[in-house]
Every structure is written in C-alpha cells, then in structure tokens.
Amino acid sequence: MSKPYTAQQFSEAVPVQASDAAIRFEAVSKTFPARGGGAAVPALADLDLAVPAGSILGVIGRSGAGKSTLIRLVNGLEKPTGGRVVVDGTEVSALDEAGLRDVRRRVGMIFQHFNLLSSRTAYDNVALPLEIGGVPQATIQSRVGPLLELVGLADKRNRYPAELSGGQKQRVGIARALATQPKVLLSDEATSALDPETTRSILDLLSSINKELGLTILLITHEMSVIRAVAKEVAVLDGGRVVEHGEVFDVFTRPRHPTTRSFLSSETGHALPPFLRERLRPDASPGSETAIRILFRGRHATDPVVSQLTRDFGLDVNILSGSVDEIAGRPFGTLVVGLKADAPTIERVLSFLTSRDLDAEVIGHVS
Incomplete structure (x- = not known):
C-alpha cells in the first residue's frame, strides 16, 4: 500500500x-x-x-x-x-x-x-x-x-x-x-x-x-x-x-x-420569515409596533440586549424573530423586536444599540 x-x-x-x-x-x-x-x-x-x-x-x-x-x-x-x-x-x-x-x-x-x-x-x-x-x-x-x-x-x-x-x-x-x-x-x-x-x-x-x-x-x-x-x-x-x-x-x-x-x-440573519414579511408595513398606524432588526457581531455579540432594553428604557420588548449562528468561527446573530414607543425613544434605542457595536435599523411597523 x-x-x-x-x-x-x-x-x-x-x-x-x-x-x-x-x-x-x-x-x-x-x-x-x-x-x-x-x-x-x-x-x-x-x-x-x-x-x-x-x-x-x-x-x-x-x-x-x-x-x-x-x-x-x-x-x-x-x-x-x-x-x-x-x-x-x-x-x-x-x-x-x-x-x-x-x-x-x-x-x-x-x-x-x-x-x-x-x-x-x-x-x-x-x-x-x-x-x-x-x-x-x-x-x-x-x-x-x-x-x-x-x-x-x-x-x-x-x-x-x-x-x-x-x-x-x-x-x-x-x-x-x-x-x-x-x-x-x-x-x-x-x-x-x-x-x-x-x-x-x-x-x-x-x-x-x-x-x-x-x-x-x-x-x-x-x-x-x-x-x-x-x-x-x-x-x-x-x-x-x-x-x-x-x-x-x-x-x-x-x-x-x-x-x-x-x-x-x-442566509441566516438577512431573510425575514414569511409571516413577518406579510405583516410588515412601511408606516406606523395606531397601536402598531416599530420593528427593529438587530445584528449581533463583535465583542457584544452575546450581550443580554433584551433585558437591557427592558431595564434601561422601561419598554416591553416583543421578539418577532431571531437566530444565532457562527460565521468563520465567530458568533453572529439576528433579532427582530417590536417596540411600542414614540420616535424620540426609538432613536435613543438605536443609539444605545449602535454604541455597543450592534447594527440596528428600523425595518418597518407591525400591527
């Protein structure tokens, strides 16, 4: 041989x-x-x-x-x-x-x-x-x-x-x-x-x-x-x-x-599930939630963000979809949450998230 x-x-x-x-x-x-x-x-x-x-x-x-x-x-x-x-x-x-x-x-x-x-x-x-x-x-x-x-x-x-x-x-x-x-x-x-x-x-x-x-x-x-x-x-x-x-x-x-x-x-983190896509609207309506997509990467990828938002902003956080994965040996996750809050509060939430090296964006509104 x-x-x-x-x-x-x-x-x-x-x-x-x-x-x-x-x-x-x-x-x-x-x-x-x-x-x-x-x-x-x-x-x-x-x-x-x-x-x-x-x-x-x-x-x-x-x-x-x-x-x-x-x-x-x-x-x-x-x-x-x-x-x-x-x-x-x-x-x-x-x-x-x-x-x-x-x-x-x-x-x-x-x-x-x-x-x-x-x-x-x-x-x-x-x-x-x-x-x-x-x-x-x-x-x-x-x-x-x-x-x-x-x-x-x-x-x-x-x-x-x-x-x-x-x-x-x-x-x-x-x-x-x-x-x-x-x-x-x-x-x-x-x-x-x-x-x-x-x-x-x-x-x-x-x-x-x-x-x-x-x-x-x-x-x-x-x-x-x-x-x-x-x-x-x-x-x-x-x-x-x-x-x-x-x-x-x-x-x-x-x-x-x-x-x-x-x-x-x-790919993981970039596609919304069909049930969420169907409910998503570009403009807010009475009683709707602002949908925010959060991408977890870098040193804060495993931080307990949901509990921090609830504690620091006094908000109820509705988890709409999410996943956790690994790319090139490094953790990566996505979370779409719904928040009932006015525009200034949403801006503060986005600033809070980006300050932790998390990508965050408003993707629409969910009734």
Whole structure:
C-alpha cells in the first residue's frame, strides 16, 4: 500500500509564503469581439484583485458577471485585453504557449462536471496529466496512490467513472488536479452538480487540503453557502467589476453593495420569515409596533440586549424573530423586536444599540 500524501511531501514542490499574493489581477479588462455584426462584449473591466498565498478566496457573481472569464485568465486559457495577470510571480498574460504549459503545471483545476475520461480508471485519470508531462512511471506510482488516499478513494482506484457517484468523481477530479503538485487550485463551480450532503463533504476536503498542504484555492461559485462553508475571503463580482471584497465574516455581517445583499437574502440573519414579511408595513398606524432588526457581531455579540432594553428604557420588548449562528468561527446573530414607543425613544434605542457595536435599523411597523 502506498504511503499517505503528506504536507511535507507536497511542500517540497509547493513552498508557501503566506504574506505574498499567489494570484494578482492588476487593472484587468477583457472584451470579447463582436459576433455577427453586434457590439463587442465586455466581460471584465479594470479589475484589481489579489489572492493571498495559502488562502481560500471565493468569487461569487451571477451568470454573466465575469466569473468564468476571470478563472480562465489564471491558467492562460484566455488573455486579457488590458492589464496584467500574475500567478506565482509570473505574468501569465505575457507568456507564449511553452511558458503557459509550465504555468499550467503549477495551476490545478477542478470542474463542475468532473471532465473524467470514461475509458480510464480512477487511478489512470489521476495519472493522466503526469503521463502527458512525461513523468517516469515510478514517480507516477509513488504519487497517484497517495493522492487517492488523500481524497478517500484508495479502494476505488480500479473503478471507472460510470461506477462512481458524483461526489467520488469529483474526488478523482481533485486528486487529478493535485497530481502535478500545483501551487494554486482553481475550482469552477465544482459543487454545483452535487447534492447538499456531497457538497459539504467536497468542501470539507478542499478545506482540509488547504490547511494540510498550504495550497492556494480560488473558488468560483454562485452560492453564498459555499463561500460561507470554506472561504476565508470573498470577492463579489458584478458587471465585470469587484463591487465588494473582504473577510467572509465582515462581508456576511455587514454587506455594503446591493448585489451582495441580494446574494445574502437567503442566509441566516438577512431573510425575514414569511409571516413577518406579510405583516410588515412601511408606516406606523395606531397601536402598531416599530420593528427593529438587530445584528449581533463583535465583542457584544452575546450581550443580554433584551433585558437591557427592558431595564434601561422601561419598554416591553416583543421578539418577532431571531437566530444565532457562527460565521468563520465567530458568533453572529439576528433579532427582530417590536417596540411600542414614540420616535424620540426609538432613536435613543438605536443609539444605545449602535454604541455597543450592534447594527440596528428600523425595518418597518407591525400591527
């Protein structure tokens, strides 16, 4: 039996300097030529983005936002119209075909639909890029077996894709992407074709690979739940531009751009339950309560706010909805309360809450 694939073995080929950016997009633009007499199609516009070495950065955007173009620039499948794409210190956008072949050995990629060869076993699919690269058979054998162990498929080495589940196929795809010992792993909607439970297991595997091997991962997705599960940073792409970028916790708990807010509408803390949405009105009416949404983050995330409001303001606090969760290992919660109070009192309540680093806003009125 082959030995497990260790971080030391991988790091001999993949030295990681966490302070450096593994991938840099510098004022990158990409315009596709017009077809059939139509106008040229701008895919990316003056885009700046850095992916720290050893991190997982998730890029999220709607269809047509430029995600696929962005990831294809990294391995030279597309060339920018303007700007620079730098991977591991090499300007990919300036390379000829021979130079691109060298970069692609340092950049692994996993795909939404696996892209396995049906006529080859799991072992042979993983070995394929090494065979194409002219790697000796002894080296191939010493590398492929441990990679199959790493992704939990040591007992499936002789199975063909038709005999594997979707999750197992994707694990083969991940092992194949790691075969050339890359420094960067690109994930293009790699979980979109999988069920939720399998998606979770694949994301756990990517997180483990990132931690154990120090591999930089650029992850493209249209699902905030994927970003939340595995990424350390997130960049939101809209119309070919990065409209928001930061640590996952900060972006999730304080989204600034409307596109980000729309993606978060189904995430914990951002969606109101249907029964509350139906009762919510923009204007006050006789006997109605002012509905205030409080987001708990930071050092006061676990403070007993309801009892403080009752004690300090002499108010009856009606809890309309709420949840408590964890994002990026830090507590985060939301609470919607109803208060019967005049406008000056509501303003004092909002000031009290914001002074404790809690986000608070009036979202309407409930009869």
